[in-house]
Amino acid sequence: MPDEANPFESLQEQIDDAAAYLDVPADVVNRLKHPERVLELTLSVELDDGTLETFRGFRSQFNGDRGPYKGGIRYHPNVSRDEVKALSGWMVYKCAVVDIPYGGGKGGIVIDPRGYSESELERVTRTFAKELRPFIGPDKDIPAPDVNTGQREMNWIKDTYEKLENTTAPGVITGKSPANGGSAGRVEATGRSVMLASREAFDYLDKDVTGATVAIQGYGNAGSVAAKLIEDLGANVVAVSDSSGAVFHPGGLDTRAVKEFKRETGSVSGYADAEEEFSNEELLTMDVDLLVPAALENAIDAELATQVEADVIVEAANGPITPDADDILTEKEVTVVPDILANAGGVTVSYFEWVQNRQRFAWTEERVNDELERIVVDAFDRLVEAYEEHDLPNFRTAAYVVAIQRVADAYRGAGSWP
Numbered sequence: 001m002p003d004e005a006n007p008f009e010s011l012q013e014q015i016d017d018a019a020a021y022l023d024v025p026a027d028v029v030n031r032l033k034h035p036e037r038v039l040e041l042t043l044s045v046e047l048d049d050g051t052l053e054t055f056r057g058f059r060s061q062f063n064g065d066r067g068p069y070k071g072g073i074r075y076h077p078n079v080s081r082d083e084v085k086a087l088s089g090w091m092v093y094k095c096a097v098v099d100i101p102y103g104g105g106k107g108g109i110v111i112d113p114r115g116y117s118e119s120e121l122e123r124v125t126r127t128f129a130k131e132l133r134p135f136i137g138p139d140k141d142i143p144a145p146d147v148n149t150g151q152r153e154m155n156w157i158k159d160t161y162e163k164l165e166n167t168t169a170p171g172v173i174t175g176k177s178p179a180n181g182g183s184a185g186r187v188e189a190t191g192r193s194v195m196l197a198s199r200e201a202f203d204y205l206d207k208d209v210t211g212a213t214v215a216i217q218g219y220g221n222a223g224s225v226a227a228k229l230i231e232d233l234g235a236n237v238v239a240v241s242d243s244s245g246a247v248f249h250p251g252g253l254d255t256r257a258v259k260e261f262k263r264e265t266g267s268v269s270g271y272a273d274a275e276e277e278f279s280n281e282e283l284l285t286m287d288v289d290l291l292v293p294a295a296l297e298n299a300i301d302a303e304l305a306t307q308v309e310a311d312v313i314v315e316a317a318n319g320p321i322t323p324d325a326d327d328i329l330t331e332k333e334v335t336v337v338p339d340i341l342a343n344a345g346g347v348t349v350s351y352f353e354w355v356q357n358r359q360r361f362a363w364t365e366e367r368v369n370d371e372l373e374r375i376v377v378d379a380f381d382r383l384v385e386a387y388e389e390h391d392l393p394n395f396r397t398a399a400y401v402v403a404i405q406r407v408a409d410a411y412r413g414a415g416s417w418p
């Protein structure tokens with residue numbers, strides 16, 4: 001797509017749209033539109049055959065007014081400086097909208113992990129961790145999983161940091177495996193908040209989630225867990241997709257069986273109990289009650305938005321709808337529950353993990369899920385309050401109104417420096 005939206009410009013536009021409704025001075029808003037610092041790294045790593053490969057890595061620390069920088073690390077061939085900057089900014093407003101005491105950060109490596117062995121990926125990850133070490137820490141900047149990274153990578157980063165620092169510091173990173181200081185419920189947390197946000201939105205709109213038709217674009221961790229939990233609400237997940245394409249069954253798919261099929265074969269395409277297979281674009285324009293984009297940025301651009309027929313969209317991915325598409329969806333009265341609230345379950349349970357690491361005390365999964373539900377429901381209620389009070393055009397603007405106000409209050413409350 002030659003004219004694909006630049007995610008960093010999208011973020012800045014979203015901030016401006018909301019700031020127009022706030023009494024925050026323009027110079028402070030301007031500060032909140034730019035990262036405090038962006039680290040760009042060259043990682044030289046020896047491959048299994050003895051040759052040296054050079055990778056580009058980034059870490060953007062966008063804003064620390066409300067606490068340490070927080071956000072994931074992504075491994076993807078399309079990672080770029082502007083993408084990481086945007087993702088780090090979205091983390092700032094995500095943490096603010098659910099009111100957890102963090103700023104925002106994000107990192108990434110330009111790599112397609114499918115092309116490398118496990119030991120090569122371990123060396124890439126440990127090299128990245130070594131380079132990041134002076135900039136991260138349980139009170140400074142706390143990375144986490146994102147696209148194509150998970151418990152394995154987080155464990156390596158924790159271990160590298162602790163060895164180099166000659167200490168134990170499980171709170172330097174979240175999303176670890178439970179045996180290495182991870183939290184119960186963290187793997188499912190992003191999908192769980194997508195389910196909770198969908199449930200709250202349907203409730204607000206007086207729509208029945210039981211029997212509602214659902215399409216899910218992307219069947220990685222966020223998409224597949226959201227699919228399962230939304231199916232458990234009694235909804236009918238009729239279509240799911242990944243980069244290989246979409247599978248469809250009008251009577252509803254068995255979301256767990258599709259996940260198992262993808263685990264075995266690498267993709268959802270070819271799943272035997274589907275009635276039809278089609279493209280991702282077709283999935284995104286299906287006439288369903290609920291659409292969940294759970295893949296990457298810019299899935300729905302202006303052209304596609306004109307064809308969207310879903311009533312409600314709940315964003316599991318970060319930045320799946322471009323600002324131009326957003327305007328069209330608002331016009332069409334499609335309710336969009338924004339990423340910074342809907343997928344905030346991941347970072348919220350990361351926060352619980354960090355709290356548990358500091359306390360050296362592990363919570364039960366039930367406690368994790370209960371606390372997560374309370375936080376997501378409170379955040380949704382506060383969003384609706386802002387939406388109605390300021391007569392805002394859509395939920396995204398409402399989420400940013402709440403979040404920007406919180407960051408600006410923290411900035412102003414701190415006084416001026418130097």
Ligand code: GLU
Nearest residue numbers: 071072144146346347350
């Ligand atoms: N990568 C996730 C996100 O985009 C989680 C970040 C975290 O847990 O810090 O929200």
